[in-house]
Amino acid sequence: MTAVRGLDLEVREGESVGLVGPSGSGKSTVVSLLLGLEHPDRGEVRFDGAPLTGRQQIRRARQAVQYIPQDPASSLDPRRTVERQLREPLRRFRVPGDHGRLVREALEQVDLGTEHLGRRAHELSGGQAQRVAIARALVTRPRLLLADEAVSGLDLPLRNQVLDLLKEQHVGRGLGLLFISHDLTAVRFLCDRALVLDHGQVVEQGPTIRLLERPSHPVTQELVDAVPRLPA
Amino acid sequence: MNPAPGRPGVAAPISRALAFLAVVVLIGALPWLSGNSPEYTVLRARYADRPATPEVLAQVRAELGLDRGPLAVFADWASGVLAGDFGTSWISDRPVLPGVLEALGVSLTLMGAALAVALFVAALACVPTVRAGLAGRPSRGPGAAAAALTALPEFLLAAGLLIVVAVWWGWLPPYGWSAPGHVVLPALALGLPAGGLIGRLLSTAVAGAFTEHWVHTWAVAGHSRARIALAALHRALTGVIGQIALVMVGLTGGAVPVEEVFAIPGLGRTLLGAAASQDLPVLQAGVLVLLVLAAAVGALAALIRRRLLGPAARTGDLPVPGPPVGPGRSWWVVPAVSGALLLALIVAGLFRDPYSSTHARLQPPSTALPLGADASGRDVLARVGHGALDTLGLALVVVAACLVIGLLIGLTGAWSTGPVEVTNAAPPIIAGILVVAMAGPSAAGAALAVTLVSWAPLAAHTAALVAEISARPYVRVLPLLGVGRGRILAGTVLPTLLPEVIRHAILRLPGTALAIAGLGFLGLGQQPPAPEWGLLLSEGINYVERAPWTVLGPAVALVLASVLAVSLSSADIARRSGPVPTPTPAGIG
Numbered sequence: 085m086t087a088v089r090g091l092d093l094e095v096r097e098g099e100s101v102g103l104v105g106p107s108g109s110g111k112s113t114v115v116s117l118l119l120g121l122e123h124p125d126r127g128e129v130r131f132d133g134a135p136l137t138g139r140q141q142i143r144r145a146r147q148a149v150q151y152i153p154q155d156p157a158s159s160l161d162p163r164r165t166v167e168r169q170l171r172e173p174l175r176r177f178r179v180p181g182d183h184g185r186l187v188r189e190a191l192e193q194v195d196l197g198t199e200h201l202g203r204r205a206h207e208l209s210g211g212q213a214q215r216v217a218i219a220r221a222l223v224t225r226p227r228l229l230l231a232d233e234a235v236s237g238l239d240l241p242l243r244n245q246v247l248d249l250l251k252e253q254h255v256g257r258g259l260g261l262l263f264i265s266h267d268l269t270a271v272r273f274l275c276d277r278a279l280v281l282d283h284g285q286v287v288e289q290g291p292t293i294r295l296l297e298r299p300s301h302p303v304t305q306e307l308v309d310a311v312p313r314l315p316a
Numbered sequence: 317m318n319p320a321p322g323r324p325g326v327a328a329p330i331s332r333a334l335a336f337l338a339v340v341v342l343i344g345a346l347p348w349l350s351g352n353s354p355e356y357t358v359l360r361a362r363y364a365d366r367p368a369t370p371e372v373l374a375q376v377r378a379e380l381g382l383d384r385g386p387l388a389v390f391a392d393w394a395s396g397v398l399a400g401d402f403g404t405s406w407i408s409d410r411p412v413l414p415g416v417l418e419a420l421g422v423s424l425t426l427m428g429a430a431l432a433v434a435l436f437v438a439a440l441a442c443v444p445t446v447r448a449g450l451a452g453r454p455s456r457g458p459g460a461a462a463a464a465l466t467a468l469p470e471f472l473l474a475a476g477l478l479i480v481v482a483v484w485w486g487w488l489p490p491y492g493w494s495a496p497g498h499v500v501l502p503a504l505a506l507g508l509p510a511g512g513l514i515g516r517l518l519s520t521a522v523a524g525a526f527t528e529h530w531v532h533t534w535a536v537a538g539h540s541r542a543r544i545a546l547a548a549l550h551r552a553l554t555g556v557i558g559q560i561a562l563v564m565v566g567l568t569g570g571a572v573p574v575e576e577v578f579a580i581p582g583l584g585r586t587l588l589g590a591a592a593s594q595d596l597p598v599l600q601a602g603v604l605v606l607l608v609l610a611a612a613v614g615a616l617a618a619l620i621r622r623r624l625l626g627p628a629a630r631t632g633d634l635p636v637p638g639p640p641v642g643p644g645r646s647w648w649v650v651p652a653v654s655g656a657l658l659l660a661l662i663v664a665g666l667f668r669d670p671y672s673s674t675h676a677r678l679q680p681p682s683t684a685l686p687l688g689a690d691a692s693g694r695d696v697l698a699r700v701g702h703g704a705l706d707t708l709g710l711a712l713v714v715v716a717a718c719l720v721i722g723l724l725i726g727l728t729g730a731w732s733t734g735p736v737e738v739t740n741a742a743p744p745i746i747a748g749i750l751v752v753a754m755a756g757p758s759a760a761g762a763a764l765a766v767t768l769v770s771w772a773p774l775a776a777h778t779a780a781l782v783a784e785i786s787a788r789p790y791v792r793v794l795p796l797l798g799v800g801r802g803r804i805l806a807g808t809v810l811p812t813l814l815p816e817v818i819r820h821a822i823l824r825l826p827g828t829a830l831a832i833a834g835l836g837f838l839g840l841g842q843q844p845p846a847p848e849w850g851l852l853l854s855e856g857i858n859y860v861e862r863a864p865w866t867v868l869g870p871a872v873a874l875v876l877a878s879v880l881a882v883s884l885s886s887a888d889i890a891r892r893s894g895p896v897p898t899p900t901p902a903g904i905g
Contacts, residue, residue: 119796121795121796143798146795146796146797146798147798150796151793151796153789153793155789158788158789158790159789159790159792159793160790161790161791161808162790163811163812172797172798172799173797173798173799176797176798176799176800176803177798220797
């Protein structure tokens with residue numbers, strides 16, 4: 085079975101790109117390919133110009149490209165403290181510097197204090213758990229964040245908090261962002277340009293504003309129509 | 317995607333083939349592996365007049381071809397087997413195959429009759445579940461006590477039936493295999509436990525099938541109760557047919573003590589005799605035949621399952637059962653009472669002397685001697701109490717070893733499929749016979765034999781947990797945080813599954829003690845004068861007409877242990893199949 089075909093996608097340093105599409109359009113396969121979890125049958129994934137093959141290159145890429153999964157809170161190990169989970173990637177990627185300081189800075193970036201360091205997942209509120217998961221993605225100082233439906237399962241206030249946080253990282257710190265979603269309002273809020281994926285193929289791409297205001301493909305039109313509007 | 321080791325696609329079939337090959341090589345190299353100098357046995361059996369000088373023994377060794385190393389021994393045997401020649405008996409010097417096939421015929425007749433008993437018992441056990449299901453009431457299946465009573469070990473049941481029905485009541489012939497009446501008691505001894513087990517499996521599955529949505533739809537559509545009951549049974553069978561096949565394969569092991577107790581010339585008794593006399597060619601042929609039989613039963617079960625499932629086997633469109641009913645509030649009563657009684661029996665005996673023959677021979681029970689004396693004038697209560705240390709102590713060592721082996725093999729994921737399947741198909745008694753053939757009977761040998769086959773359920777449980785835990789979102793994200801495969805397994809997966817697997821291992825303790833006692837009963841384990849429970853039972857059985865108390869003590873201890881084992885495991889199955897939080901299908905992919 086082919087999940088994705090003929091995809092040409094480039095994310096430049098500090099750019100924010102949206103990847104939208106209905107369920108089953110192949111978005112998650114793209115994520116797996118980009119993270120080196122799966123390998124394409126044809127074509128290649130490049131990071132910093134070098135193909136993403138071989139353990140060393142994948143390792144280097146993973147440190148620089150961090151990932152925020154759908155429902156980030158469930159990606160926290162229930163048995164480990166926040167501190168231990170934030171230190172883990174620093175140790176594994178052998179990041180130089182004072183790990184304690186890096187962990188505290190990462191927590192600060194998501195508006196959490198050091199009092200959360202000793203807590204476990206069940207001692208955090210839903211919003212705090214989301215923030216910890218994002219802090220864990222930020223702690224290795226990545227250059228690109230890959231957010232895969234990172235706000236889809238969240239209630240509205242929490243969704244907005246997470247979106248604000250991602251925006252702050254992108255605008256304030258120049259972090260690159262690949263935002264995968266079927267939620268066009270979130271994409272418009274975060275991304276300068278977007279690609280629409282359907283049945284594993286890009287059917288439309290361009291500046292997010294244009295896609296939203298003048299969709300030319302029926303799939304894009306359907307996604308635009310699905311955006312809830314307040315009655316005029 | 318999945319950090320769990322082993323690709324289920326290739327790993328399972330390769331692992332199956334390797335495991336089967338390993339067992340065949342083991343059987344083929346048996347004569348070379350035997351540490352008990354088989355040349356001496358052969359010399360005694362064939363040339364009783366020749367002295368056992370080193371030259372003569374070397375000559376016999378050369379005659380048997382044992383001096384050429386394991387590979388040559390195996391190659392000779394394998395090429396013979398492929399040509400239909402299973403070799404000649406070391407004892408009788410006659411071809412092995414005709415005798416083994418004749419014994420197989422007897423065993424198959426016995427197993428067929430036992431299967432009929434088992435299916436009848438299983439059907440009875442399912443009646444209340446089906447009734448409850450048709451009435452729309454939730455059901456837990458048969459009660460733990462009833463299940464425990466049908467799940468006595470075969471050697472105990474065989475001895476009990478022989479004593480009560482054949483000796484005391486005189487209703488049926490006690491020994492032999494010449495008239496139809498000879499089949500009844502052995503078939504009951506073999507079929508009742510198997511039926512109890514199949515009944516438990518099936519009625520739990522039937523209860524699950526009745527919670528599926530289609531039952532309601534069918535009832536509304538006006539299908540008859542009989543039609544719905546049959547459909548529920550059909551649906552339940554698909555899930556448990558594999559386990560039922562394992563129970564049927566287990567009959568081959570259970571048949572050994574039953575054939576021994578009732579003096580039936582079947583394959584089990586032939587194997588036992590061959591192990592005792594070190595007639596390894598007979599043993600090789602017999603074990604190989606059993607292996608083929610087990611493989612055939614397994615293949616048949618797989619075929620039946622496919623037929624039962626129909627197109628759903630390919631499309632995976634199976635209905636989802638509702639949440640099962642957990643164990644009842646008083647589930648702990650049966651294990652607690654049997655455990656307390658067992659403990660009382662053991663403690664009472666521990667402070668008495670088990671070895672000195674200070675009492676009269678076969679002295680009846682009295683206040684001073686609550687369980688009487690055995691044929692050597694030893695205190696039966698003391699022997700039962702001290703025997704617990706032997707039997708349960710050995711079981712503890714075996715369970716600990718099984719835990720380590722089960723974890724190590726289970727962590728390999730799909731690669732464990734083959735060893736687990738092959739080991740599951742080998743009952744402890746068959747392993748015991750092989751170990752005895754190689755090293756002679758001993759406590760360590762019995763422990764080794766039970767260990768060799770008892771790690772498999774723990775490995776299967778570990779492998780299932782590895783797959784489940786590896787699919788959790790917080791484990792799937794670890795490779796992206798730079799955590800390697802080995803570290804994920806050792807640092808996250810193992811600590812999460814360890815408490816669950818340890819609990820499972822502890823629950824297996826009484827069952828393991830029974831397996832060790834079974835080997836002791838057949839003379840394959842500890843040797844006299846050790847007070848091991850199975851040994852006590854087999855010693856006492858010779859005097860049962862004059863002094864029934866000699867078997868009463870060990871029999872009661874074993875019954876309590878089996879009730880404890882079965883009631884604990886049924887409560888555990890009910891608890892484990894309860895609603896568990898499933899990992900969210902989130903994460904990547």
